[in-house]
Amino acid sequence: MTHKRNIEELTETVQNSLDEKKYVQVRETLLDLEPFDIAYIMEDLPEDTIPVVFRLLPKELAAEVFVELEADSQEKLIRGFSRAELKEVLDELYLDDAVDIIEEMPANVVKRILATADPETRRDINNILQYPEDSTGSIMTTEYLDVKENMTVGDALKKIRRVGHDMETISVIYVLDRDRHLIGFVPLRTLLLAEEDETMDEIMDTNIISASTLDDQEQTARKFEKYDFLAMPVVDKENRLVGIVTIDDALDVLVEETTEDIERMAAITPSYKPYLSTGIMETVKSRLPWLMLLMVSATFTGQIISSFEDALASVTILTAYIPMLMDTGGNAGSQASVTIIRGISLDEISMKDIGKVVWKEMRVAVTVGAVLALLNFGKLMLVDRMIFHNPITVWVAAVICLTLVCTVFAAKLVGCTLPIIAKRMGFDPAVMASPFITTIVDAISLLIYFRFATALLHI
Amino acid sequence: MTHKRNIEELTETVQNSLDEKKYVQVRETLLDLEPFDIAYIMEDLPEDTIPVVFRLLPKELAAEVFVELEADSQEKLIRGFSRAELKEVLDELYLDDAVDIIEEMPANVVKRILATADPETRRDINNILQYPEDSTGSIMTTEYLDVKENMTVGDALKKIRRVGHDMETISVIYVLDRDRHLIGFVPLRTLLLAEEDETMDEIMDTNIISASTLDDQEQTARKFEKYDFLAMPVVDKENRLVGIVTIDDALDVLVEETTEDIERMAAITPSYKPYLSTGIMETVKSRLPWLMLLMVSATFTGQIISSFEDALASVTILTAYIPMLMDTGGNAGSQASVTIIRGISLDEISMKDIGKVVWKEMRVAVTVGAVLALLNFGKLMLVDRMIFHNPITVWVAAVICLTLVCTVFAAKLVGCTLPIIAKRMGFDPAVMASPFITTIVDAISLLIYFRFATALLHI
Numbered sequence: 001m002t003h004k005r006n007i008e009e010l011t012e013t014v015q016n017s018l019d020e021k022k023y024v025q026v027r028e029t030l031l032d033l034e035p036f037d038i039a040y041i042m043e044d045l046p047e048d049t050i051p052v053v054f055r056l057l058p059k060e061l062a063a064e065v066f067v068e069l070e071a072d073s074q075e076k077l078i079r080g081f082s083r084a085e086l087k088e089v090l091d092e093l094y095l096d097d098a099v100d101i102i103e104e105m106p107a108n109v110v111k112r113i114l115a116t117a118d119p120e121t122r123r124d125i126n127n128i129l130q131y132p133e134d135s136t137g138s139i140m141t142t143e144y145l146d147v148k149e150n151m152t153v154g155d156a157l158k159k160i161r162r163v164g165h166d167m168e169t170i171s172v173i174y175v176l177d178r179d180r181h182l183i184g185f186v187p188l189r190t191l192l193l194a195e196e197d198e199t200m201d202e203i204m205d206t207n208i209i210s211a212s213t214l215d216d217q218e219q220t221a222r223k224f225e226k227y228d229f230l231a232m233p234v235v236d237k238e239n240r241l242v243g244i245v246t247i248d249d250a251l252d253v254l255v256e257e258t259t260e261d262i263e264r265m266a267a268i269t270p271s272y273k274p275y276l277s278t279g280i281m282e283t284v285k286s287r288l289p290w291l292m293l294l295m296v297s298a299t300f301t302g303q304i305i306s307s308f309e310d311a312l313a314s315v316t317i318l319t320a321y322i323p324m325l326m327d328t329g330g331n332a333g334s335q336a337s338v339t340i341i342r343g344i345s346l347d348e349i350s351m352k353d354i355g356k357v358v359w360k361e362m363r364v365a366v367t368v369g370a371v372l373a374l375l376n377f378g379k380l381m382l383v384d385r386m387i388f389h390n391p392i393t394v395w396v397a398a399v400i401c402l403t404l405v406c407t408v409f410a411a412k413l414v415g416c417t418l419p420i421i422a423k424r425m426g427f428d429p430a431v432m433a434s435p436f437i438t439t440i441v442d443a444i445s446l447l448i449y450f451r452f453a454t455a456l457l458h459i
Numbered sequence: 460m461t462h463k464r465n466i467e468e469l470t471e472t473v474q475n476s477l478d479e480k481k482y483v484q485v486r487e488t489l490l491d492l493e494p495f496d497i498a499y500i501m502e503d504l505p506e507d508t509i510p511v512v513f514r515l516l517p518k519e520l521a522a523e524v525f526v527e528l529e530a531d532s533q534e535k536l537i538r539g540f541s542r543a544e545l546k547e548v549l550d551e552l553y554l555d556d557a558v559d560i561i562e563e564m565p566a567n568v569v570k571r572i573l574a575t576a577d578p579e580t581r582r583d584i585n586n587i588l589q590y591p592e593d594s595t596g597s598i599m600t601t602e603y604l605d606v607k608e609n610m611t612v613g614d615a616l617k618k619i620r621r622v623g624h625d626m627e628t629i630s631v632i633y634v635l636d637r638d639r640h641l642i643g644f645v646p647l648r649t650l651l652l653a654e655e656d657e658t659m660d661e662i663m664d665t666n667i668i669s670a671s672t673l674d675d676q677e678q679t680a681r682k683f684e685k686y687d688f689l690a691m692p693v694v695d696k697e698n699r700l701v702g703i704v705t706i707d708d709a710l711d712v713l714v715e716e717t718t719e720d721i722e723r724m725a726a727i728t729p730s731y732k733p734y735l736s737t738g739i740m741e742t743v744k745s746r747l748p749w750l751m752l753l754m755v756s757a758t759f760t761g762q763i764i765s766s767f768e769d770a771l772a773s774v775t776i777l778t779a780y781i782p783m784l785m786d787t788g789g790n791a792g793s794q795a796s797v798t799i800i801r802g803i804s805l806d807e808i809s810m811k812d813i814g815k816v817v818w819k820e821m822r823v824a825v826t827v828g829a830v831l832a833l834l835n836f837g838k839l840m841l842v843d844r845m846i847f848h849n850p851i852t853v854w855v856a857a858v859i860c861l862t863l864v865c866t867v868f869a870a871k872l873v874g875c876t877l878p879i880i881a882k883r884m885g886f887d888p889a890v891m892a893s894p895f896i897t898t899i900v901d902a903i904s905l906l907i908y909f910r911f912a913t914a915l916l917h918i
Binding site: 032033034036157160161164165170171188189192193207209224225226227228230247248251252254255258259261262263265266267268274275276280281283284287288290291292294295296298299301302303305306309312313316317319320321322323324326327328330331332334335337338339340342343346348349353356357360363364367368371372375376379384388390408433434435438439442446 | 491492493495616619620623624629630647648651652666668683684685686687689706707710711713714717718720721722724725726727733734735739740742743746747749750751753754755757758760761762764765768771772775776778779780781782783785786787789790791793794796797798799801802805807808812815816819822823826827830831834835838843847849867892893894897898901905
């Protein structure tokens with residue numbers, strides 16, 4: 001029973017057995033584990049022992065472990081495989097897993113894989129590979145179970161027993177007409193609970209929600225969240241069934257797309273690789289261009305300050321409140337933009353809601369801005385003036401607090417509209433998060449600050 | 460066939476039919492749709508028509524739609540239900556859905572629900588309600604299918620046909636010994652492919668991965684991502700089966716927890732409600748406290764500037780580069796912190812990796828900082844000095860660029876360590892994202908800036 005396990009301990013056990021060349025023991029330790037855990041342990045072993053351990057596993061399990069390994073380990077294994085070994089692994093893989101692996105590999109490795117695969121698999125793989133990256137076609141599998149409309153429950157169960165071994169999922173069976181048009185589906189559960197002699201068209205559900213091969217994969221994955229499916233059929237333009245997407249792949253897409261959003265929101269180019277296995281230069285490449293871009297745009301903020309140098313020189317205390325105003329503006333704007341970006345991702349907010357969104361953010365901004373300004377006024381007069389002895393007059397405090405209200409208002413407005421506009425223009429709204437909003441709001445808040453300062457302090 | 464539909468158009472059709480009191484038409488339009496879509500349409504209808512539409516639906520579908528409605532619509536419906544109606548809906552609900560609904564309702568509505576439920580359901584609901592919020596127990600259902608170890612395949616299939624209707628999922632069947640200890644499981648697919656007279660202990664898989672009732676729900680949900688399960692058994696301390704978690708609930712947990720993380724990262728208290736149905740005051744409450752806290756901490760930054768007022772007054776051009784240094788530092792820190800926070804969420808990074816993480820970020824920081832500083836030096840001398848005629852000497856440029864290198868280094872270091880430390884101390888690492896990192900890095904970058912300025916410019 002492996003129900004409470006400590007992977008770190010197991011890794012050590014395997015390591016020790018390997019050192020002592022007790023291969024039977026290694027095999028036995030690993031046999032009890034899930035493929036994901038075996039892969040995790042293997043990644044932690046010295047590189048040259050990975051092929052050894054891999055060959056100790058029974059071939060079906062080996063294939064499942066192979067899927068869970070990271071791309072560079074997979075590549076190393078493939079390069080080292082004999083032709084027979086590669087074919088064995090390929091034959092055991094589910095089609096969509098094979099496609100996933102091929103997508104990660106360099107061209108010469110792909111050539112080797114395709115040369116080894118049998119003609120039918122090769123055709124299917126090539127078919128799926130033709131769908132654009134991020135399309136539903138690219139994540140589907142063609143290993144589904146289909147039946148004709150006039151088949152009986154008894155015959156369908158027989159067919160399942162006959163071919164079910166090779167199918168990735170048989171939780172749902174698809175009903176096709178003579179021309180392979182998808183006309184209904186039967187959950188396995190319904191099939192089991194039906195009478196032997198009922199036919200498919202009597203028990204099938206015709207309220208089909210399907211995806212099209214060219215639909216965006218994230219859009220398809222979000223449907224799983226809404227509709228609680230275990231699998232979703234994928235059809236071509238003529239509504240002919242070409243594949244299915246299973247919930248485990250949809251889950252992976254959702255996690256991957258969310259990570260992508262989060263990384264974009266922090267001004268990072270998404271990498272799709274676990275942090276610890278990304279190289280230094282790769283990490284630098286995903287971060288540096290954004291920092292450069294944002295650094296250049298911060299120049300404008302600097303120029304605004306330069307042009308008000310005289311005002312700042314005559315009332316030097318104004319400089320001390322620049323960080324507070326810029327930060328509060330940036331934070332207020334990020335709150336709005338991140339909320340809207342997530343709402344767009346989750347399909348809760350669309351273009352048509354822009355009016356509602358702006359109206360709501362305006363009211364929130366006025367409330368938040370007013371409270372912050374009042375608190376700040378009190379703090380300026382009581383703490384900063386009396387305790388820190390900063391040279392703050394009522395007019396200086398007024399300039400700071402009025403700027404605060406206007407900055408929060410502008411920040412919320414910019415923060416809630418830019419993601420929606422980006423989406424409308426076909427960009428990823430996630431780019432319009434903290435870093436960009438902050439840069440824009442910085443400039444706005446400084447302009448407001450100096451306007452109020454020159455007007456109220458007569459400088 | 461509803462396969463390509465336009466929900467907005469359908470909402471209008473339903474609205475029009477309602478206005479003309481053509482209820483049969485309304486019913487027919489809705490009958491073809493998925494529960495999620497019907498709920499979506501209902502939320503968009505005038506409030507007083509919701510109960511009308513709800514009563515038009517067949518009772519099983521009505522219950523499924525009820526689950527998909529937002530909490531306030533559910534509450535309104537429950538308050539308006541007759542006792543018989545409430546009982547009908549309750550009887551049709553899956554147990555875990557009923558529990559979810561009850562968790563959202565005010566106490567008097569809960570009382571009404573529990574009073575109407577039959578004694579067995581009431582007992583189960585109360586059982587699940589006792590598990591802490593966010594625990595695995597709180598998302599599990601007790602409607603699973605279990606069999607004894609010596610039962611034959613034929614008998615198991617008979618049992619499924621007999622009781623399968625009431626089970627939320629029958630994709631996996633659990634095998635228990637005499638004392639209800641979980642000893643194995645049989646995927647429905649295996650059961651179908653097995654011989655009639657084989658017994659459960661012959662075909663069951665004993666490599667069980669289970670959750671415990673008190674495990675964190677996110678932790679349990681992440682296991683679905685790793686292991687591609689459709690359902691996971693939940694056991695008590697004695698390894699007795701008490702319930703199962705199904706993949707659709709795990710998916711909901713993952714989406715909800717991710718939204719929570721994203722909101723925390725933007726300094727918002729998570730709300731769990733769709734943006735457009737959150738009230739103004741609720742939104743203000745989730746954002747204002749964080750802005751206040753961050754505003755107060757920005758005061759320190761202001762005090763640093765105040766204390767270097769003389770330095771700034773003698774070389775006024777230094778002020779103009781404060782925003783660029785603060786922003787770049789903030790952005791560099793956010794990139795590191797957000798990457799680490801996501802890595803922690805996805806279980807890719809744990810406490811033991813802190814050394815590797817710091818070492819990696821240090822090397823990234825030196826590379827990024829050096830490139831940014833060089834570029835910036837060129838820009839300062841060529842653009843800012845020659846084109847904008849800012850009074851920049853080589854020494855001023857050196858101060859700015861050295862500060863940039865040190866700030867990026869400090870920012871990456873703070874950004875990558877704080878989330879791990881927060882996690883270690885039992886806090887949510889997501890709080891250690893942009894806003895907090897920015898505030899800390901602001902102060903650090905200013906201190907570095909003024910140190911270099913006083914040292915190199917002799918002020």
